[in-house]
Amino acid sequence: MAEVQYRFRDDEPVADPGVTVGAFGEQSNASAVRLEPGDEARDLIPHLERIRLVEVNFPVFGDGRGYSSARILREAGYTGELRAVGEVLVDQIAFMRRCGFDAFAPDVPLDPADADNAFGRYGEVYQPTIDGLAPIWAKRHG
Amino acid sequence: MYRYDTYDQAMVDARVEEFRDQVRRRLEGHITEDQFKPLRLMNGLYLQLHAYMLRVAVPYGTLSSAQMRMLGDIADKYDRGYGHFTTRQNIQYNWIKLEDAPDILADLAKVEMHAIQTSGNCIRNTTSDQYAGAAADEVVDPRPYAELIRQWSTFHPEFSFLPRKFKMAVIASDTDRAAMKLHDIGIQIVRNEAGELGAAFYVGGGMGRTPMIAPCINPFVPLDQMITYSEAALRVYNRHGRRDNKYKARIKILVHELGKDEYTRQVEAEFQHLLGQNIEPPLAELERIKAQFADPPFEKIGTVPTFEIDRSDPDFALWVDNNCLAHKQSGYIAATISLKPIGGIPGDASGEQIRLMADLARDYSFDECRVTHAQNIVLPHVRKDQLYALWQQLDAAGLGTPNLDLVGDIIACPGLDYCSLANARSIPVAQKIGQRLAAKQQEIGELKLKISGCINACGHHHAGHIGILGVDKKGTENYQLLLGGCEGADTSLGQITGPGFDEDGIVDAVEKATQFYLAQRGEGERFLDTYRRVGMPAFKEAIYG
Known part of the structure; x- marks a missing residue:
């Protein structure tokens, strides 16, 4: 399992690796789950109370289903850790942050300077997401 | 603007x-x-x-x-x-x-420009009617809605790694000049019986190797829900569009495989969810954008005595008849600058020509010009009494070709001369057809000819009255001929005539098709009308017989 390189939360990390969505339904004590691109994120919604970690896997960076999975969970009120794992590249992490990811465990560690640049590059955004940033249209119309 | x-x-x-x-x-x-x-x-x-x-x-x-x-x-x-x-x-x-x-x-x-999302599997540049704000037949100027979509789609965090590229178009008149139904999402701004404006959503159209005409999935989305509805349509696609085969990854395949009704049901469900997420810009934002698309300060008729076109120069009169469109404001006209000189490369302009067109836009068209999806340039607001002076400058610069929508006004992709995907060259074929039919094009009248150098259909061959598709046949370039395609309100997809041709053969075949049309055409019929009346077998006989 790749190291968590960035984590934007203060609570204690969950040490256990995430179980599959199928196994999660059967193991009532599991608190960590791993979502593959084709998994239905909404299947987790009835169980959000006991989930402390969702790992969303990006087997290839070009498969963008994980961005929707992340937003769906956050929109449903999930407040636990949402960790991007797999082929997580420096040029995707800002998008991932906006979709609700708050931890990153890339297969290949990111260059720290490049990652800092990427996280801070865009101070303004056109769309509201659950990241809480005010979109440009909200600022225009105060 | x-x-x-x-x-x-x-x-x-x-x-x-x-x-x-x-x-x-x-x-x-x-x-x-x-x-x-x-x-x-x-x-x-x-x-x-x-x-x-x-x-x-x-x-x-x-x-x-x-x-x-x-x-x-x-x-x-x-x-x-x-x-x-x-x-x-x-x-x-x-x-x-x-x-x-x-x-x-x-x-x-x-100069407030960029290259953001002009390629990649993301939401591309949103297109519109090239006569927006000038056309007499529009319900409203569609561009403010396109601008709202531009901002929403720019660096959209959820939709930057879609299964495939995603193209949107916005129009606001029944005369569709933007091939709206051949887009991933086409939006037509409409007015309902209560007089309110809304957005009709057409989803799942496209060209490429599997051309499809988009079905209407919602005839009236209120304007203060348009972005939320778009987000729902995109989310269903991002989650469920095929990623196993890039040739089946466009949204048209998803809509086709799920069926329009099931896709629509999923979008409506996602839409109901997203309505609770407060992602829609307020109408005040749309009003802010709209204010910037206010009409330019047109001069009213009567304040200038010579608001008419002097047609005494026959070359000019021909250009006016071919390249100009009636304007919503009396005394004005919308003029198209053809980038299709006989034997030229469709859509190309030199740096010098581009700067001249910039000057002419400043001097004759309230500082504004438009690029058309047919690869020409429009000066949208020209005062009629200044049209002749404008044309003289265009003509002197090789920009006065009077062939809008004629057979010489060919859409062509870059083809094998530039593109790494192409199977065949497009540009030389366009040049040869343009030269062969130059003398006949006025007589032939409206005939939209479109050439793609491979099955990806960047040259819109499916939508050409005559379409040409370049393919690779055992290592040599070969060209298939299609007839009967059309974009717009009566969108139809072209049908392949039969065996393909080599480069000279396709030029001959196009000429035969036009000759047969001229022999068969009824009163007032365009090429497309005659084709639709006479049918493929008769044209096939004329071409191959």
């Missing part, structure tokens, strides 16, 4: 710096070409056969004269003196050096 505020400007400025950083990392070897590819693609930079190609976004095809002038300057400074206007109302440069690309983006940002 729309002007950036400090927020919009900050966005493109940040992008320039980001891309400069990405190019640096590539040139220094920190990222592989595979990792760089999606980054450069999302910035419109393609590695082609001979060089990098940079595609610059022209949102809904609208340009100020300052922007147009910059496009000419870039052609001279960074390319070999040419720009190529495209079927997405954009411009692309075919001879770009990677290390220059960040400087080009910086130059573009100075």
Whole structure:
């Protein structure tokens, strides 16, 4: 399992690796789950109370289903850790942050300077997401 | 037209710096070409056969004269003196050096332009009617809605790695001049019986190897829910669109495989959910944008005595008849500058010509011009009594070709002369057909001919009254002929006539088709009308018999 390189939360990390969505339904004590691109994120919604970690896997960076999975969970009120794992590249992490990811465990560690640049590059955004940033249209119309 | 505020400007400025950083990392070897590819693609930079190609976004095809002038300057400074206007109302440069690309983006940002999302599997440049704000038949100017979509789709965090590219168009008249139903999402702004404006959503159209006409999935989405509805349509696609086969990854395949009703049901369910997420910009934002598309200060008839066109010069009169469209404001006209000179490369203009068109837009058209999806330029608001002076300058610069929508007004993709995907050359075929039929084109009348150099259909061959598709046949270039395609309100897809032709053979075949049409046409019939009446077998007989 790749190291968590960035984590934007203060609570204690969950040490256990995430179980599959199928196994999660059967193991009532599991608190960590791993979502593959084709998994239905909404299947987790009835169980959000006991989930402390969702790992969303990006087997290839070009498969963008994980961005929707992340937003769906956050929109449903999930407040636990949402960790991007797999082929997580420096040029995707800002998008991932906006979709609700708050931890990153890339297969290949990111260059720290490049990652800092990427996280801070865009101070303004056109769309509201659950990241809480005010979109440009909200600022225009105060 | 729309002007950036400090927020919009900050966005493109940040992008320039980001891309400069990405190019640096590539040139220094920190990222592989595979990792760089999606980054450069999302910035419109393609590695082609001979060089990098940079595609610059022209949102809904609208340009100020300052922007147009910059496009000419870039052609001279960074390319070999040419720009190529495209079927997405954009411009692309075919001879770009990677290390220059960040400087080009910086130059573009100075005139409120960019290359954001002009390629890649993301929401591309939103297109519109080239006569928006000028056409007499529109319900409203569609561009404010396109601008709202531009902002929403720019760096959308959820939809930047879609299964495939995603193209949207917005129109606001029943005469569809933007091939709206051949888009991933086509929106028509309509007025309902209560007099309210709303957006009709057509989803799942497209060309490529599996052409489809988009079905209407919702005839009236209120304007204060348009972005939320778009988000729902995209989310269903991002989650469920096919990713196992790039040739089946466009949304048209999803809509087709699920069926329109099931896709619509899923979108409506997602829409109901997203309505609770407060993602829609307020109507005040739409009003802010609309105010920037207010009519220019047209002069009213009566204040100027000679508001009429002097048709005494027959060459000019021919150009007026072919290339000009009635304007909503009496005394004005919308003029199309054809970038299809006989024997020329469709859509190409030199840096000098681009700058001249910029000057003419400033002097004759309230500082504004448009790029059309048929690869021409429109001056949307020309006072009729100034039209002759305008035409004289165009004609002197080789820009006065009177062939709008005639057989010489060919749409062609770059083809094998530039493109790494192409199977066959498009440009020489366009040039030969243009030359062969030059003397006959006025007699033939409206005939939209479109050429693609491969099955990806960038040259819109499915939608041509005559379409030509270049294929590779055992290592040699071969051309299939299609008849009966059409974009617009009566959209139809062309049908293949039969066995393909070599380069000279396809020119002969097109000529035979036009000869047969001339022999068969009834009163007032265009080529397409005659084809639809007479049918494929008779044309086939005339072409192959």
